[in-house]
Amino acid sequence: MSVEERINQWIASYDGNGYLNGAILVAYKGNILINKGFGLANREHKVPNTPATKFRIGSITKAFTAMCIFQLHEQQKLNIHDKIDKYLPHYPNPEGITIYHCLTNTAGIPNYTSSPDFWPRTMRLPSTLDQLIDSFKEQKLEFQPGSRFGYSSSGYAILTAIIENVSGMSYSDYIQAQICLPLGMYNTGCDDGINVIPGMASGYSFWEKPIHTAYADMSLPLGSYGLYSTTEDLLVWDQALKSAKILSQELMNHMFTPHLQSYACGWVVSNELGRKCLNHFGDISGFFNDFLRFVDDELTIIFLSNMNVTPVTHLSRDIAKTIFEDQVTLPPIAVRVPFTGLxxxxxxxxxxxxxxxxxxxxxxxxxxxxxxxxxxxxxxxxxxxxxxxxxxxxxxxxxxxxxxxxxxxxxxxxxxxxxxxxxxxxxxxxxxxxx
CATH class of the missing domain: 2.40.128 (Lipocalin)
Structure with missing residues (x-):
């Protein structure tokens, strides 16, 4: 059975039971094997998902923020090993937190999304970037900077502020001017929650049936988890990361080198199925996404979903197994049999x-x-x-x-x-x- 036949069988099996929601793009050895939408982008108006549907990509945003920082480093407007208070003079920094610590999630700054009141209250309220940073800058560090890994969107909020202060541009404008427009990524940008974005999917959760998720104010995420994109734009991004078009190869290699554990700068570098894989997942307000780059094997898998319970991180690896001819279990057809003893x-x-x-x-x-x-x-x-x-x-x-x-x-x-x-x-x- 050819790779195309195997992947089409996998798609048919899962889609036949309605288990796929969102958009999937799979590129392998220069060929696009899948580029298709599944389920509904908007359930109220019965709008289908397509390859052109835009999705909030959550923490996949961090890779873009890291690229911005490395570009500014290359332009000698900052140095990734500088202390952050050089660019944020009002940030208390007695422990010597550096930009690189923030990039690699080794700064020890408490993650603001893990605070007890974030999910029930804070995420619903508008906030400026300065207000967001003020909410955690006086908190005690969880560990000595550089001593260990601790995932934190707070560090990426700080990086967002540094990008704005150094470039003199808003984060959204910088992303457009230095990444999206040069690469032709015209369907990617920063979602502020105010402007109408044509073709944007709605995010959903599930309780007996699809339901709305809790409201999240989009003034908070920015460079931590605030971008939207499409599978097709992210393939353009994937290809750009293999070239020196927007960053030198030397700095690109530095950006992809893990520091502590498997985390590099906005990317996880892990062993998946016995192969090196650069990856990151993202979830926000009903959206759950995964981005896998098996660079040595020339395989890219992008799965963006607007149903938060869809297990994209499992399914994306299932797709990789299918392509690499590892064994996968396909769901049986959901044909109901009579049963009354409930x-x-x-x-x-x-x-x-x-x-x-x-x-x-x-x-x-x-x-x-x-x-x-x-x-x-x-x-x-x-x-x-x-x-x-x-x-x-x-x-x-x-x-x-x-x-x-x-x-x-x-x-x-x-x-x-x-x-x-x-x-x-x-x-x-x-x-x-x-x-």
Whole structure:
């Protein structure tokens, strides 16, 4: 089976059950294997996703911010090893935090998105960049700068301010003038939440059905996680990163070199499937995205989704496995079989290898539902579709994402345990308290 046939089979299997939401672009050895939209960009008006749909890309933005800093370094307008208070004179810096510390997430500055009131309150309120930096600049560092890795959008907020102070331009204008326009990325920019962006998808979450996400004010993200783009523009970006068009090759190599752990400057450099991979994911307000660059293998995978529960980081690697001929598990076709014994399956099931994770199985309107927490501990609720019934065993799969549950029952019909395969392919056994 050819690589095109394998990837088309994978796409057909997942899309057939409605598990793909967003846009996917896969380029391999100079050929585009996939460039397609899935699901709806706007559910209220039934607008489909296409390769031209714009998505908020979240922390994939950090790679662009890092590029801006390295460009200014190349122009000798700053030095990446300078202390940040050289450019932000009102920032207290007794520990000697440098620009490079911020680039590599080794500054020790507390991450403002991890503050207790950020998700319930702060993210909904408008803020200037100076106000945002003021909110964390007096906080105690979590560790000595340069001593270890600690992911922090606060460091990238500082980099955003340095870019603006050094260039004399807003972050948005600098991105346009120095990256987007020179490369022809006309569908990429900074989303301020005010201006109407034609072709922009809406972001969604899920609870029994697609729902709106909590509002996030877009005055905050900027150079930390505030850009929007398309899969096609990000392929242009990918190609530019292989050339010296907007930055010298020497500095490009420096930017891609990990400092502590696997984090470089706006990029993770990791081993995926036994191959070197430059990557970063991003999530914001109903959008979840992944960008994989297997540079040595000439493979680029870009998956932008406007459904936050779509497991793009797993699916993008599944696509890579498919291309590299590693084994992948395809979801079965969601063809419902008759089943009426719903009440016998309800209850709270505790996973044997997890101390804080449980599965809540409930019924509503003669349908069975699974409630389970996902990334960041957020709960989601999915309908369960019965697809197979055998003596002592009934199998369900979820809607919206591919998860697999098998209820194993005694001869009397009582559930003894369930086998739960989550959307990352991890199999676990679950029991009720009385089981």
């Amino acid at each position: 009440d016998a399956l309800t209850g709270c099931y505790f996973l044997e290898n997890e101390t804080n994770t449980s599965l809540d199985i409930s019924t509503k309107n003669q349908e069975l539902y699974l409630t389970v927490t996902k990334m960041y501990g957020v709960p989601y609720k999915f309908k369960l579709i019965p697809i197979r019934q055998e003596p002592g065993r009934i199998t369900f799969i979820t809607d919206m994402i591919y998860e697999h549950l098998e209820f194993c029952c005694s001869l009397s019909g009582k559930v003894e345990y369930l086998l739960y395969t989550d959307y990352h392919g991890e199999l676990q056994r679950g029991y009720t308290m009385s089981g």
